[in-house]
Amino acid sequence: MAAPTLPREEERPELAALPGSAIEFENVSIAFDEKVVLSDISFKLLHGETKAVFGVAGSGKSTLLKLAMGLIRPDSGRITVLGEEVTAMTENELFALRRRLGIVFQESALFDSMKVYQNVAFRLIEEKVSTEEIERRVREVLRFVELENTYDMRPSELSGGMRRRVAIARAIVTEPSVLLYDSPTGGLDPVTSNTIVELIMKQRDVYKTSALMVTHRLQDAFTMATHQFDKATNQMIALPKGQLADVPMSFLILREGKVIFDGDAHQLANSRDEYIREYIS
Amino acid sequence: MALELQLISPVEVAKDFALAVQEYTLLAGQSLTNFFRRPLYMGDMLQQADLIGVGSLPIVVLTGLSVGALLALNSASTLQRFGGITLIGQLVSLGMVTELGPLITGLMVAGRNASGMASELGSMIVTEQIDAMRALGTDPTKKLVTPRVGATAFMLFFLTIIADLLGLIGGWGVAHLLFGLDTQQYWTSVWQILVFRDVFTGLIKPILFGFIIATVGCYYGISTRGGTQGVGRSTTQAVVASSVLILLVDFFVTKLIFAVFGYR
Numbered sequence: 054m055a056a057p058t059l060p061r062e063e064e065r066p067e068l069a070a071l072p073g074s075a076i077e078f079e080n081v082s083i084a085f086d087e088k089v090v091l092s093d094i095s096f097k098l099l100h101g102e103t104k105a106v107f108g109v110a111g112s113g114k115s116t117l118l119k120l121a122m123g124l125i126r127p128d129s130g131r132i133t134v135l136g137e138e139v140t141a142m143t144e145n146e147l148f149a150l151r152r153r154l155g156i157v158f159q160e161s162a163l164f165d166s167m168k169v170y171q172n173v174a175f176r177l178i179e180e181k182v183s184t185e186e187i188e189r190r191v192r193e194v195l196r197f198v199e200l201e202n203t204y205d206m207r208p209s210e211l212s213g214g215m216r217r218r219v220a221i222a223r224a225i226v227t228e229p230s231v232l233l234y235d236s237p238t239g240g241l242d243p244v245t246s247n248t249i250v251e252l253i254m255k256q257r258d259v260y261k262t263s264a265l266m267v268t269h270r271l272q273d274a275f276t277m278a279t280h281q282f283d284k285a286t287n288q289m290i291a292l293p294k295g296q297l298a299d300v301p302m303s304f305l306i307l308r309e310g311k312v313i314f315d316g317d318a319h320q321l322a323n324s325r326d327e328y329i330r331e332y333i334s
Numbered sequence: 335m336a337l338e339l340q341l342i343s344p345v346e347v348a349k350d351f352a353l354a355v356q357e358y359t360l361l362a363g364q365s366l367t368n369f370f371r372r373p374l375y376m377g378d379m380l381q382q383a384d385l386i387g388v389g390s391l392p393i394v395v396l397t398g399l400s401v402g403a404l405l406a407l408n409s410a411s412t413l414q415r416f417g418g419i420t421l422i423g424q425l426v427s428l429g430m431v432t433e434l435g436p437l438i439t440g441l442m443v444a445g446r447n448a449s450g451m452a453s454e455l456g457s458m459i460v461t462e463q464i465d466a467m468r469a470l471g472t473d474p475t476k477k478l479v480t481p482r483v484g485a486t487a488f489m490l491f492f493l494t495i496i497a498d499l500l501g502l503i504g505g506w507g508v509a510h511l512l513f514g515l516d517t518q519q520y521w522t523s524v525w526q527i528l529v530f531r532d533v534f535t536g537l538i539k540p541i542l543f544g545f546i547i548a549t550v551g552c553y554y555g556i557s558t559r560g561g562t563q564g565v566g567r568s569t570t571q572a573v574v575a576s577s578v579l580i581l582l583v584d585f586f587v588t589k590l591i592f593a594v595f596g597y598r
Binding site: 119122124144145148149151152154156158159160162163164165175176179223 | 373461463466469472
């Protein structure tokens with residue numbers, strides 16, 4: 054697939070103008086049973102930006118998301134999320150921070166003992182939001198992912214793509230500042246994948262949510278880099294070449310636990326690194 | 335293909351065991367301190383109480399009745415030989431209330447519920463539901479462990495009382511129907527032999543056993559590794575560990591109560 058061209062990051066003043074970054078990794082390393090998974094990783098996710106994270110299986114992509122959520126702790130390095138140092142927080146302090154984040158797990162991780170609306174409303178129920186408000190927000194968010202008819206269904210009654218969309222609904226119901234997607238289109242058919250990409254794009258362009266998106270599918274990320282969600286028509290539209298700068302989209306490539314690329318689509322398309330050229334070809 | 339036999343170092347085994355004990359102790363402690371920290375999931379606790387208490391009722395009724403009847407049947411022949419058949423009520427009463435009632439109920443509920451908790455939480459671990467719960471800002475020990483601990487300890491207390499009562503009824507059935515013992519004589523001896531210490535012993539044990547069943551079941555569930563095979567392993571380990579721990583704690587509690595209140 055031919056990589057589209059995008060201007061460089063410094064040419065996007067609206068992102069540079071925002072103070073700090075949504076997520077920042079500084080020299081983060083982690084190993085499991087002496088196997089180094091991430092080694093001295095550093096990168097920033099700017100406010101309002103969506104960063105697609107690539108890498109072969111086992112390159113530490115999902116670990117990266119779990120580290121950002123504070124679900125696991127690094128062996129060394131510093132992770133800052135929304136200005137708070139995750140690596141220095143206790144589990145109890147992390148619970149409060151996690152309420153401002155949303156995550157979509159690779160296998161959706163819906164609570165199978167609960168119905169769809171209970172899954173989506175989980176955070177709201179915990180926050181003791183009124184029943185009427187919960188119902189209103191759950192219906193609204195299920196409408197957003199076009200699954201309002203599944204309100205009373207159980208996760209086992211849904212297809213893989215529907216479960217993924219319910220997981221997105223659960224992640225966005227509290228309107229989080231940062232969203233983390235773990236292979237949101239993995240194992241899905243092209244039509245369903247496209248629907249999910251459109252939802253992620255809608256979240257980025259309508260709600261300006263910062264996001265880290267782990268994926269194997271380069272085409273999904275390029276679709277996101279070359280399209281924008283049009284609120285009026287409620288669908289994504291391809292951007293003319295001159296307007297590609299408006300899309301806050303960047304790419305991060307991991308290889309053997311290290312960051313080998315961090316930049317926008319333009320830089321990615323023009324990379325001279327042999328591995329990257331092979332990866333994107 | 336050459337088959338390689340990997341030897342495990344005893345030091346590693348000891349380290350793993352020490353780590354498991356440490357993690358279990360932390361989880362058990364946390365499950366208790368959570369009772370004093372908000373939110374307290376009363377709805378989940380009631381749901382668990384229903385699952386554990388009402389769900390275990392048939393098995394407890396059956397075993398309580400059988401154990402009481404068997405205790406009476408086995409001791410009756412010996413007592414009859416020495417002309418002491420009238421003591422059968424005392425024997426069944428002491429045996430059921432202080433020892434067999436709590437122990438049999440504990441072991442039955444361990445087999446049924448420690449395995450259930452380990453498999454349920456283990457499945458939640460392998461499908462990342464526990465991680466999802468943490469990611470949604472909810473403490474799984476508060477939401478999942480503490481309600482199970484509270485419900486098991488609370489319900490085991492009442493299940494034991496039911497098992498005791500049914501054991502005594504089973505004993506009466508055998509004593510009256512097979513050995514012709516007078517009903518009033520039986521129940522009078524049942525009642526008269528019991529002192530505060532016996533009732534206290536019989537009612538403190540189920541609370542401890544309930545705590546053991548739930549914490550061990552939840553610990554093995556939460557520490558599940560290795561997919562569905564790991565869930566199966568955790569389930570088996572939870573039943574074995576909780577049963578062994580119940581027997582050990584039963585011995586030491588009985589010994590402690592004897593030391594505090596003195597022997598009969």
